Amino acid sequence: MTAPAPLSAPRAFEVVLEWVESRILAGQLHVGDLLPPERELARQLGVSRSAVREAVRTLAAQGVLRSSVGAGGAGGTAVTAVPSRALERFLRLHVALANFPVDDVIQARIALERLSARLATANARASDLAAMREALAAMDVAGIDKSAFNDADTAYHVAIAGAAGNRLVADMTVAIRESMRLPLLDAFRNVGEWDDLVDGLRAQHQAIYRAIEERDADRAEDLVEEHIRSAWHRLAPSFDRRWGTSEDSRPGTQI
Amino acid sequence: MTAPAPLSAPRAFEVVLEWVESRILAGQLHVGDLLPPERELARQLGVSRSAVREAVRTLAAQGVLRSSVGAGGAGGTAVTAVPSRALERFLRLHVALANFPVDDVIQARIALERLSARLATANARASDLAAMREALAAMDVAGIDKSAFNDADTAYHVAIAGAAGNRLVADMTVAIRESMRLPLLDAFRNVGEWDDLVDGLRAQHQAIYRAIEERDADRAEDLVEEHIRSAWHRLAPSFDRRWGTSEDSRPGTQI
DNA sequence: GATTCATATTGGTCAGACCATTGTGGATGG
DNA sequence: CCATCCACAATGGTCTGACCAATATGAATC
Known part of the structure; x- marks a missing residue:
């Protein structure tokens, strides 16, 4: 004892x-x-x-x-210091395990990308704006492949996050976007009226770019939120149930 | 070939x-x-x-x-499904490696806790409010130990995140708060005018609670942001440089 | 001086063994 | 018939010792 x-x-x-x-x-x-x-x-x-x-x-x-x-x-x-890969795998797996309902992830994404957009209006450098324009141009190609569009779309959002100059927010944004790359591509493939959808996304992306270029923080963050929300509303019905859309969320959790 | x-x-x-x-x-x-x-x-x-x-x-x-x-x-x-522990270790290590400057983390925390507060006004149940009141009571003990106060403070913010009903945001909030527990405790120990500081924090916490209880989302999220900002301004000078405060941030990244 | 090659160092992998913990089912005793 | 106890099997945790593959270093060679 x-x-x-x-x-x-x-x-x-x-x-x-x-x-x-x-x-x-x-x-x-x-x-x-x-x-x-x-x-x-x-x-x-x-x-x-x-x-x-x-x-x-x-x-x-x-x-x-x-x-x-x-x-x-x-x-x-x-x-070493490669947090984004680790975060991405983390989110991808936990989203797949329905640990994180997709609705929750979208909500978090809106909060983070609003902040990214606001910060980007203050901190974006010429090279950051160039990266954003490059992604916009890639999405503008006529008759673009759905997969290529998805990649350029991701690149655009990642460019904004990078321009914000906040590493944690940028890595989280990248991780969220990347962790949903496959599910989103899946939804792209199943959605109807593709041409219509993609035109709308292009216009929204351009509007966000202009707001950032003109350093209008309030407009930029509102446009980003509106963009993510509308895209999600459009894609949600085509979203494979496999990816765990809001099964048992609380009543008020809808987006 | x-x-x-x-x-x-x-x-x-x-x-x-x-x-x-x-x-x-x-x-x-x-x-x-x-x-x-x-x-x-x-x-x-x-x-x-x-x-x-x-x-x-x-x-x-x-x-x-x-x-x-x-x-x-x-x-x-x-x-299994225990993302918060993993996220916490992840953040703690990368913050220590100065991969994520503390200013960046605070900024992300504000964005996430704003969202938490807003969602909590919509989704908080009676049991959630009770958990918040319990943490408030724990912080109210006269002549409370700094470490105990820090724990109750963490518990309060975690309770709000839990009440929000968004698992990802809650886990990220917990991870951020937990990953800064030791550095914050460190700052608590070094800060002057402790009684004055803690009185201010108590008042802010109470105000946030009332806003949530009264379901005033706009007020709740603004109070949360103001709370985190002012606490950080107060503590930043006492913050050990060891924890990597904004060494090489971009010009506009200050909080 | 440049090139080539043997060698040491280091992570990557494997095989095989033993330990500690835990559930299961059978033996035992009432 | 039921409760208790115990031997056993299954499983992760650890260790040892070996060999492989990649890579830098330095000596030997041209």
């Missing part, structure tokens, strides 16, 4: 996780820094190499570590 | 990842479903058990899988 006995002994890979995380949170590990070799770290922490590898996989899944083989500085496991 | 030769052979654990992900995205795997035992899955896919385990760790890091030992239905690896 000496010690209360630890209720749950930390698992081996969690020891490694803790080692890396605490160093990152304490500012001792920065982007670009190399971790010790797996064998060495395993020896240091008194765990097996498999435990180290599982911890590394966990952090790599968060976009925090990146491993590459080979000797010298190019090889090894390093601290 | 037959095949273009795969530029990068899929790694073993990616085969497993693909196997699980495609089944989730195709709707063949739902929350609660059990995966085959690791040994069995390894055999099926022709990879080693370690490869399976690394893939499982990757998906567990996203909050998509959960493993537990033991025989029967209780043991095994199952599809």
Whole structure:
């Protein structure tokens, strides 16, 4: 009856996780820094190499570590910074699991893209505007393929998010848009009156661009919201039930 | 010169990842479903058990899988749904890596909590309001400990997010608030005029609660924004530079 | 001095073993 | 017949040790 006995002994890979995380949170590990070799770290922490590898996989899944083989500085496991991929996979999977009803995602997207649009009117540089025009031009091609249009559409929204200059909002926007790329393409394929729809989207995109170019924040954010809402209303009926549209949402959650 | 030769052979654990992900995205795997035992899955896919385990760790890091030992239905690896933990770790690490400047995070938080407040006025149930009142009461204790106040503060904002009924927004809000719990506690400890500050926060919280209770969406979201902004202005000077406050933000990105 | 090649380093993978936890069903005893 | 207990099997967690593949480095060669 000496010690209360630890209720749950930390698992081996969690020891490694803790080692890396605490160093990152304490500012001792920065982007670009190399971790010790797996064998060495395993020896240091008194765990097996498999435990180290599982911890590394966990952090790599968060976009925090990146491993590459080979000797010298190019090889090894390093601290990295690619949050968007990780966020995208995260959203894609949880949306598919109906953890996040599509309606909820659209609502979040509106809030984020409103902010993006507002910030973009303040922060957009010439190069940002050029990227937006490029995406607009790509969508303007007559008789454009649905898939190509979808890609350019994504690129346009991503360009706005990038122009906003807020990395978190930009990454979240990218992740949301990318996580819905396939479902949206699916809806594009099934929707009727494609030509009519695409003309409307083009006009809305152009209007948003003008608002940003003219630095009219209020107009820009309202146009963005209106754009997302109307597109969603148009596409929702063609949206495959597979993607989990509002089954059990609360009464007021509709968009 | 037959095949273009795969530029990068899929790694073993990616085969497993693909196997699980495609089944989730195709709707063949739902929350609660059990995966085959690791040994069995390894055999099926022709990879080693370690490869399976690394893939499982990757998906567990996203909050998509959960493993537990033991025989029967209780043991095994199952599809799960705990996105908030995963999001929280994700944000905490990337904020610490200065991938996401704190100013950016605050801005995103404002956008999300504005939405939460608006939705809460429409969707809050009696039990949600009770949870909010409970957090308010916890913050009202005279001479309250800074750490306890911080916890109750978090609980209050989380309660609003929960009342909104949008799971994605709620999880993002929780993740953002939780990821800043330690830095905020740090700032609390260093800030001067604590009593004055905490009185102001209490009053703002109460005002937000009344707006939600009275179902005044516009007032609620404006009060929330004002609350977060003023708290941040108050705390920013005491914020440890370690947490990466706006070093290289664009000119217009200040809050 | 440039090129080539052996070598060391490092992550990626695998096989096989043992442990700890947990449910199950059969044996045991009332 | 029922309740209790226990051996056993299933499953994830961990470890060891080995080999492969990619990559940088430096020595040997031209």
